[in-house]
Amino acid sequence: MLAAVDHVQLAAPAGSEDALRAYYVDTLGMTEIPKPPVLAARGGCWFGAGAVQLHLGIEVDFRPARKAHPGLLVTDIGAYAARLEAHGAQVIWDADLPGYRRFYSEDPVGNRLEFLEPED
Numbered sequence: 001m002l003a004a005v006d007h008v009q010l011a012a013p014a015g016s017e018d019a020l021r022a023y024y025v026d027t028l029g030m031t032e033i034p035k036p037p038v039l040a041a042r043g044g045c046w047f048g049a050g051a052v053q054l055h056l057g058i059e060v061d062f063r064p065a066r067k068a069h070p071g072l073l074v075t076d077i078g079a080y081a082a083r084l085e086a087h088g089a090q091v092i093w094d095a096d097l098p099g100y101r102r103f104y105s106e107d108p109v110g111n112r113l114e115f116l117e118p119e120d
Helices: 017-027 077-086
Strands: 008-012 031-033 045-049 052-058 071-073 092-094 100-106 112-118
Touching: 017 031, 017 045, 017 052, 077 100, 077 112
Parallel strands: 008 052, 071 112
Antiparallel strands: 031 045, 045 052, 092 100, 100 112
16 A cells, blocks of 8 residues: 655766755755665765655666656745745746646756645
8 A cells, every 4th residue: 555655766867966966955955865875876866855855866868857747845935936046947837736836947957846835
């Protein structure tokens, strides 16, 4: 029986770890999670914020996920969008999901991310 999502893994090209760290830690405010040594040897990075974990794994023939994406719940979405924009990230608002305010952005390797907050 499924109980919860443990993490979401996105792909990234080799050598992108520093750019990923800058985005996921500095821009999104996540914390890097140390990978077990056997997995760290493969490259990539893991990040967490509360119960949310995103793993970025190295993929040889990397292509960014343009449609597939994690949907990340946030609080104070307006301030969070401003934070991303202040760090140079593009914010694309979308009003097509009833009951939510949401926007899309991309990480530095082009993976699509959705940020959403339930409306009051």
